[in-house]
Every structure is written in C-alpha cells, then in structure tokens.
Amino acid sequence: MEVVHVVAYDCDVLVVGGGIVGLSTAYAITRAAPGTRVTVLEKEPGPARHQTGRNSGVIHSGIYYRPGSLKARYAVRGAAEMTKFCAEYGIPHAVTGKLIVATDRAELPRLHALVQRGRENGIPVRELGAAQIAEYEPEVRGLAAIHVGTTGICDYTEVARRLGEASGAEIRYGAQVVRVDRRPDRGVAVLTARGDIVRGRALVNCAGLYCDELARLTGDEPGVRIVPFRGEYYELARPELVRGLVYPVPDPAFPFLGVHLTRGIDGGVHIGPNAVPALAREGYGWGVVRPREALATAAWPGVWRMGRRHWRYGAGELRRSVSKGAFTDAVRRLLPAAEERDLVRAAAGVRAQAVLRDGGLVDDFLIREGARAVHVLNAPSPAATASLPIGREVARRALQALDTR
Known part of the structure; x- marks a missing residue:
C-alpha cells in the first residue's frame, strides 16, 4: 500500500523579510489571488527597520536607469503608483521635483546624456543654464542643471506598515529564520530562532542584507554575495538653504548617486549618503563589527x-x-553657503x-527562482519607489511556484 504524507501547511506563501519589498509582495499576492494564505516573517520587532526605513525617502523618477532595464520600467511605473498609494492611504508625501546639477565641465556630457535617457524613459526634463538654477534653488550653484518634475518624497516606513x-x-515579528528545510514534494518548513516551525507551500526570500545567506539555507546558490555599504548622513542645521532635492551628476560606473541634499517630508534636509564598506551586514557605524560576517565578505573573490x-x-x-571637512567640501560644490558647523x-x-564573483556590481534588480522558492537578490535604490511593481513580479513568480507538483 502506498503511504500518502499529508502535510499541514501554516500558509500557502511564506515571505521572509518585513521590508517594503516583502510587504509589497504579500500585498500583491493577496490582490492577485484572493484567499491565498500569506505569512510574513520579520526578525525585527516592527516593519522597515533597515533599508526601507533608513534612506532619504525619495520617490525616484527613473531618469538614471538604462532604458528597458527593470530599474527603468519599475521606477517610472512605481513612482506614479507610489504617489497614488500614498494619496489613497493618507500617507505623507509630496511631488517636489529635483535638480541634477553639473559643477564641473567634465560633467556636462553626462548631464546631457541624462537628458536623453530621461526622454527615452518618458520622463519630463527641463534643461537649465547656470542663471536658471536660482529659479528653483537660490543658494545652489552650478554650470548647468536639469529639473525632473516627477520626483517626490514620502514616508516609506508608513508605506510599508500600510x-x-x-x-x-x-x-x-521577532521571527528570525535560522534553518530552512525544502522538499519539492512537501513545500518548505522554516525554523525560527525562538523555536517556532512554520510550513508553507512556497517561500519568497526578501531578506535584504541577508538574502544571499537565506538562499543558501534554502539550498540554492545565488551566484552573488551581498556586500554591505554604509551610507552616512548629516542633517542641515539651516534647512532654509535648500527648498527641495538637489543631486550631483552621478558617475555611471557606480550604482551610487553621490552626496545629495534632500528635503524630507518632515521639513528637515538630509545630506548624503556616501558609500563605505561596512564591517557587518547591519554595520551602521564603524564600531559595529561582526567578524564572521566580515570574514565571509572578504572570502568572496x-x-x-x-x-x-x-x-x-x-x-x-x-x-x-572619516573627515567632516571633506564631506563638507562635497556639499559645498553644490551649496557654497554650507559651512562645516551646518x-x-x-x-x-x-x-x-x-x-x-568577477567583481562586477549588480546594477539592476535581480530575482531568481529555485524549487518552490523565489529569491530577491538585489533590490537597491530605487527599490522603495518601485516596490509595488516589484511586488507584483515577485508575487507572479511565487504563485507559479504554488503550482509545482
């Protein structure tokens, strides 16, 4: 006689990670397939405690991203959807527009390339001469600039919660995954640090800073390693110097936008971030060192x-x-009135x-699949902006995984 194993599932889809991408995925699954049971496991005591809640709060337009890339498609679509979601749920937000300012002649060709890229991505862009910059930002100086009208700001922590x-x-909450047992014929079971076992028919990995480790726990080789880069910020003591959002012209060789000025939804002005290697995955300061994590990062070729x-x-x-003076010099390229004490x-x-493995920085969103598993392995900026369309794509793959026999 054949023995039939009956598995009692706690849910259909088990999402690991309570940041904006994980919660958007849960939202998209229940919208696309009402009645699907979704459980989200988040190791922190509340949502959005890491990347989602520790950024400038910008709703990006999509101007920087290669036409046709996931970043470009999802950011342009996501910016409009995020603004609409915020309005629908009463979440603080504003469509402010932003300036991208060239302060050196060598940046002018890159600024012009951004104009062309913006137009290819369907984003309205206004080119400005040096004298026109003051129309938007009286204290900002540059050789030329572009104004991007669709950029905005919002409270992403509140978005994630809603x-x-x-x-x-x-x-x-408080449910850190420490072990994963996946069997293609019987779904996925995870063990949390406090001893709970949660069973689902499919797993979605939205673990952010630990997504590669979770993929390996599941039995899938991600082909990449997460390298944590700390972004350090300052607040501007004289926020009246900046009206909105002011960015330098980025270097296309790097996935970082450079030190910029961002008036937040609370009225304060954020300055930064820079990007330095962190000595722990959650290394929010030089004093946070986790030897195991640092050594594992260093071991990746x-x-x-x-x-x-x-x-x-x-x-x-x-x-x-390490030098506040050097940071101030970077700010003064855009905002000459700023002083170190500000x-x-x-x-x-x-x-x-x-x-x-070859040292390349993954520039686009990276989503990979395994048996009964979907792994979000790279979701950098503009992931918060694009979280609604990203969530739908991950949800689509997760629902397909449920059909695995």
Whole structure:
C-alpha cells in the first residue's frame, strides 16, 4: 500500500523579510489571488527597520536607469503608483521635483546624456543654464542643471506598515529564520530562532542584507554575495538653504548617486549618503563589527576584484567618512553657503549590494527562482519607489511556484 504524507501547511506563501519589498509582495499576492494564505516573517520587532526605513525617502523618477532595464520600467511605473498609494492611504508625501546639477565641465556630457535617457524613459526634463538654477534653488550653484518634475518624497516606513495591513497577511515579528528545510514534494518548513516551525507551500526570500545567506539555507546558490555599504548622513542645521532635492551628476560606473541634499517630508534636509564598506551586514557605524560576517565578505573573490577596480572611488568615500571637512567640501560644490558647523550627524543606512564573483556590481534588480522558492537578490535604490511593481513580479513568480507538483 502506498503511504500518502499529508502535510499541514501554516500558509500557502511564506515571505521572509518585513521590508517594503516583502510587504509589497504579500500585498500583491493577496490582490492577485484572493484567499491565498500569506505569512510574513520579520526578525525585527516592527516593519522597515533597515533599508526601507533608513534612506532619504525619495520617490525616484527613473531618469538614471538604462532604458528597458527593470530599474527603468519599475521606477517610472512605481513612482506614479507610489504617489497614488500614498494619496489613497493618507500617507505623507509630496511631488517636489529635483535638480541634477553639473559643477564641473567634465560633467556636462553626462548631464546631457541624462537628458536623453530621461526622454527615452518618458520622463519630463527641463534643461537649465547656470542663471536658471536660482529659479528653483537660490543658494545652489552650478554650470548647468536639469529639473525632473516627477520626483517626490514620502514616508516609506508608513508605506510599508500600510502595505502589511492592507495585505491581510499574517505578520510575525521577532521571527528570525535560522534553518530552512525544502522538499519539492512537501513545500518548505522554516525554523525560527525562538523555536517556532512554520510550513508553507512556497517561500519568497526578501531578506535584504541577508538574502544571499537565506538562499543558501534554502539550498540554492545565488551566484552573488551581498556586500554591505554604509551610507552616512548629516542633517542641515539651516534647512532654509535648500527648498527641495538637489543631486550631483552621478558617475555611471557606480550604482551610487553621490552626496545629495534632500528635503524630507518632515521639513528637515538630509545630506548624503556616501558609500563605505561596512564591517557587518547591519554595520551602521564603524564600531559595529561582526567578524564572521566580515570574514565571509572578504572570502568572496568578487570583493577583492571590485576593490582593485574601484579603489580610487572608494578612497574618496572613505575620506569623506572619516573627515567632516571633506564631506563638507562635497556639499559645498553644490551649496557654497554650507559651512562645516551646518552639518549635524544623522542616522546611517546600509545598502545591500550584490557583487558577482568577477567583481562586477549588480546594477539592476535581480530575482531568481529555485524549487518552490523565489529569491530577491538585489533590490537597491530605487527599490522603495518601485516596490509595488516589484511586488507584483515577485508575487507572479511565487504563485507559479504554488503550482509545482
């Protein structure tokens, strides 16, 4: 006689990670397939405690991203959807527009390329001469600039909280996953640090800074390693110097936008971030060191190849990290009126940057699938902006995984 194993599932889809991408995925699953049981496991005592809640709060337009890339498609679509979601749920937000300012002649060709890229992505862009910059930002100086009207700001922590509520998912906080047992014929079971076992028919990995480790716990080789980069911020003691959002022209060789000025939804002005390697996945300061994590990062060949390729850029970022004067100099390129005493240290963030074995920095969103599993392995900026369309894509794959026999 054949023995039939009957598995009692706690849910259909088990989402690991209570940041904005995980909660958006839960929201999208229950919208696309009402009645699907979703459980979200988040190790922190509340939502959005890491990347989602530790950024500038910008709703990005999508101007920076290669036409046709997931970043470009999802950011342009996501910006409009995020603004609508905020309005629908009464979440503080504003469509402010932003300036991207060239302060050196060498940046002018890159600024012009951004104009072309913006138009290819369907984003309205206005080109400005030096004298026209003052129409938007009287204290900002530059050789030329572009104004991007669709950029905005919002409270992403509140967005994440409302996504979780609206999803109807069961959300368990304080539930750190320490073990995963996946069997293609019987779904996925996870063990949490406090001893709970949760069983689902499929798993979605939205673990952010630990997404590569969770993929390996599941039995899938991600092909990348997460390298944590700390972004250090200051607050501007004289926020009246800046009306809205002011950015430098980014270097296309790097997935970082450079030190910029962002008036937040609370009226304060954030300055930063820089980007320096962190000594822990949640290394929000130089004093936070986790030897196991640091050694695991150093053991990935791509880290050393990346370092050899980009050491000059990294040296500049490190200098701004240890020298407030150097950080102030970067700010004064855009805002000459700023003085060192105007910069007040603020909370830092850590970006989960996926790095390939050859040292390449993964520039686009990266979503991979395994048996009964979907792994979000790179979701850098503009992931918060694009979280609604990203959530739908991850949800689509998760629902397909439920059909696995």
